[in-house]
Amino acid sequence: MKYLIGIILSCVIFSCAPDKPVGDTKESEANKSAVEAITDPTKGIGAIKNVTMNTPLDQDRIKRGVDVYNMKCQACHTLDEKRVVGPGWKDITKRRKPEWIMNMILNVDVMLEQDEEAQKLLELCLMRMPNQNLSIGDARDILEYMRQNDGEK
Amino acid sequence: MKTHTIHRVLSVLVVLTTVVLWQGCKPKAPGSVTTGDAASLAYVPPGKYDEFYNVVSGGFNGQMSIYGLPSGRLFRIIPVFSQFPENGWGYSEETKPMLNTSHGFVPWDDLHHISLSVTKGEHDGRWAFGNANNTPRVARIDMKTFKTVEILELPNSGGNHSSPFITENSEYIVAGTRFSVPVGENTDVPISTFKENFKGYISFISIDPSHGEMKIAFQLKTPGISFDLARAGKGPSHGWFFFSTYNTEQAYTLLEVNASQKDKDFIMAVNWKKAEEYIKAGKGTKSKAKYAHNVWDESTHTGVSTIMDEVLQLDPAELKDIIYFIPCPKSPHGCDTDPTGEYIVGSGKLAALIPVFSFTKIQAAIANKDFEGEFAGIPVIKYEAALHGEVKKPGLGPLHTEFDNKGNAYTSFFVSSEIVKWNVKTLEILDRVPTYYSIGHLSVPGGPTTKPHGKYVVAYNKITKDRYLPTGPELTQSAQLYDISGDKMKLILDFPTTGEPHYAESIPAEMIMPNSVKIYKIEDNNHPYVSKGEGMTKVERKGKEVHVSMTAIRSHLTPDNIEGVKLGDEVFFHVTNLEQDWDVPHGFAVKGANNAEILVMPGETSTLRWKPLSTGIFPFYCTDFCSALHQEMQGYIRVSPAGSNVPLKFSTGKIEDQASGAGQ
Numbered sequence A: 001m002k003y004l005i006g007i008i009l010s011c012v013i014f015s016c017a018p019d020k021p022v023g024d025t026k027e028s029e030a031n032k033s034a035v036e037a038i039t040d041p042t043k044g045i046g047a048i049k050n051v052t053m054n055t056p057l058d059q060d061r062i063k064r065g066v067d068v069y070n071m072k073c074q075a076c077h078t079l080d081e082k083r084v085v086g087p088g089w090k091d092i093t094k095r096r097k098p099e100w101i102m103n104m105i106l107n108v109d110v111m112l113e114q115d116e117e118a119q120k121l122l123e124l125c126l127m128r129m130p131n132q133n134l135s136i137g138d139a140r141d142i143l144e145y146m147r148q149n150d151g152e153k
Numbered sequence B: 001m002k003t004h005t006i007h008r009v010l011s012v013l014v015v016l017t018t019v020v021l022w023q024g025c026k027p028k029a030p031g032s033v034t035t036g037d038a039a040s041l042a043y044v045p046p047g048k049y050d051e052f053y054n055v056v057s058g059g060f061n062g063q064m065s066i067y068g069l070p071s072g073r074l075f076r077i078i079p080v081f082s083q084f085p086e087n088g089w090g091y092s093e094e095t096k097p098m099l100n101t102s103h104g105f106v107p108w109d110d111l112h113h114i115s116l117s118v119t120k121g122e123h124d125g126r127w128a129f130g131n132a133n134n135t136p137r138v139a140r141i142d143m144k145t146f147k148t149v150e151i152l153e154l155p156n157s158g159g160n161h162s163s164p165f166i167t168e169n170s171e172y173i174v175a176g177t178r179f180s181v182p183v184g185e186n187t188d189v190p191i192s193t194f195k196e197n198f199k200g201y202i203s204f205i206s207i208d209p210s211h212g213e214m215k216i217a218f219q220l221k222t223p224g225i226s227f228d229l230a231r232a233g234k235g236p237s238h239g240w241f242f243f244s245t246y247n248t249e250q251a252y253t254l255l256e257v258n259a260s261q262k263d264k265d266f267i268m269a270v271n272w273k274k275a276e277e278y279i280k281a282g283k284g285t286k287s288k289a290k291y292a293h294n295v296w297d298e299s300t301h302t303g304v305s306t307i308m309d310e311v312l313q314l315d316p317a318e319l320k321d322i323i324y325f326i327p328c329p330k331s332p333h334g335c336d337t338d339p340t341g342e343y344i345v346g347s348g349k350l351a352a353l354i355p356v357f358s359f360t361k362i363q364a365a366i367a368n369k370d371f372e373g374e375f376a377g378i379p380v381i382k383y384e385a386a387l388h389g390e391v392k393k394p395g396l397g398p399l400h401t402e403f404d405n406k407g408n409a410y411t412s413f414f415v416s417s418e419i420v421k422w423n424v425k426t427l428e429i430l431d432r433v434p435t436y437y438s439i440g441h442l443s444v445p446g447g448p449t450t451k452p453h454g455k456y457v458v459a460y461n462k463i464t465k466d467r468y469l470p471t472g473p474e475l476t477q478s479a480q481l482y483d484i485s486g487d488k489m490k491l492i493l494d495f496p497t498t499g500e501p502h503y504a505e506s507i508p509a510e511m512i513m514p515n516s517v518k519i520y521k522i523e524d525n526n527h528p529y530v531s532k533g534e535g536m537t538k539v540e541r542k543g544k545e546v547h548v549s550m551t552a553i554r555s556h557l558t559p560d561n562i563e564g565v566k567l568g569d570e571v572f573f574h575v576t577n578l579e580q581d582w583d584v585p586h587g588f589a590v591k592g593a594n595n596a597e598i599l600v601m602p603g604e605t606s607t608l609r610w611k612p613l614s615t616g617i618f619p620f621y622c623t624d625f626c627s628a629l630h631q632e633m634q635g636y637i638r639v640s641p642a643g644s645n646v647p648l649k650f651s652t653g654k655i656e657d658q659a660s661g662a663g664q
């Protein structure tokens, strides 16, 4: 049942983002089998089961992502590899699946409770990453910004 | 609660002592009149929630406090009329305007009564109102944030005791003065001219139905007597308000004796719908008056105080049919309308009976002009004509009455220290229990509404004596919880309280809990000095003022190194909490501050003013344990001599001197 909700959620995700839905034209292509998505532990735990990523990057998303970062994340995360309170974000999109990143942002309490990777980070930083109350759209914007920070075009 | 399986084996298990009926007011040894399952009835297991929010006045602490029922656990103190160094209320720059009055900044008051907002006579869970007894004011608390969001001062009042009772749809709360006072241009008159110059005023304060904002709609000029308590009519009596009065002798000294001369004082019945008609017809007169109206703006997280200069008044001695007096024995205190709105219970503090008046009979008496005379130009209805009946020999010193959902009334007796249960229609006494000791108000959840929730009655006692471990001459105030779900009242819990609770209301948890705000959205913060992100932090000099726009997030303050402040400067720390997670406030304190700390909620900005009196390095830190590295959440501000040329600068995480320890 929980999974079903998850799947439904992942379908409506981008329609409830605060902006017009991104042109996910190649959705079917990027969409792998739903079952695989559910059971893939590297995607983390939470409502985000599948993220479609397009190129070139969506510049509007990046702009909004920067604003959210400055207001709600920058106090603890740098854009390079330097750890302040939390880990630096350099190459995070290469280390982590996009779903994992968004679940970490949106469902951090459960992630810190149950996800092994998140728990390793907690042991390292000794400080619980706060839930900064982002919408799914905000988290997706952040992800786009992280991709740009990692050199994608 | 009954289904709880956990039964604590009790040390308080219980010898049923004989319930002594006519107890003297002298405390007896601590009584154990609880029954076997008492503990389980009041027990809320760890991790479980209480059934009711209990909103309790703090009396001389000027605050409200929130308890859970049936556990009696204290959850929060909401600062209202008094400064509260614990969170900076009345100390932070934003909250200071909330305590502004026509007498300047008034940092303390005496909060006696609570009214919860109602719709169609039933609790709606939106606002709680409280009165200030000393410097007359009323306050509104938002039940979503549990924060005082408005304070309105009352002109022409000498002590706002008969307040803030509320009408059936929260149209008005009222404010009746306890002291009559001279009003107008010249108030410098001999006290002995009381009869001639002193007046009592009653304010009707309208409540905006959508956002709750208060406004003095009109004041009624009444004879120079004292107003004590009041209740609105409901159902058939909606449109009327009933006030108890004392000192109809119009004494101005030794009231203890001189205001207790007459056999009967009055209950004053006010037809406020009639008053509204007169106002519509333009019969009100505008009168000069100076009073403060303070409103909290949630978007700027700042209070704004406006001084008002006018009120609309009506004179019921000239405008007929607004008020009538009903004789009521011996200095009536409580004046309570039952859930049907038909019965009005007057409790004469010194009487040995409780008169119950009938609204239908009052109306008939008015129609038939069944008057025994006039008092100061106002008709006095014949006692018998208004009377439904008397509760005979109920106890000594009746004070207040609340109601359950089964047609019963519960009256508190100060002198004989007990609660007496009686049937409103038949006036028959059904049960009585002792209280420890000398009960004042009592409170049944929903007791003053058209739909009482029943289940419990809480006694707010005036004398504590031997109920708890002694703590020197000054003791906590004691409350007692009784189960009233059966025929007999059962004492199930003693609980200490904070301040000096007078009155309380209780409301089912599910009416409040889902609406409780968890954070303020940082996006919506419009404070002029907000820092929406560390990138926006700064330190600016404006003449002799230094404004620090600072952020707090686990676990650092930005900036945490500040230099360039000079002796003679005033520093304003505007601290924005960047957290957006529930229950992560940060605090801020700086050495030598002559005010308090501030507690900043997630997404909020709050300002502490600090005027250093010497040069040197001053530490500041976060006062609310926020994370494992909370102890590290600290910084320094440097103060240099007045003429110094140390430049203004600020930073966080910047290590200037690589040779210093930190740089290694």
Ligand SMILES: [Cu+2]
Pocket: B553, B554, B555, B585, B586, B587, B622, B623, B624, B625, B626, B627, B630, B633
């Ligand atoms: Cu802190």
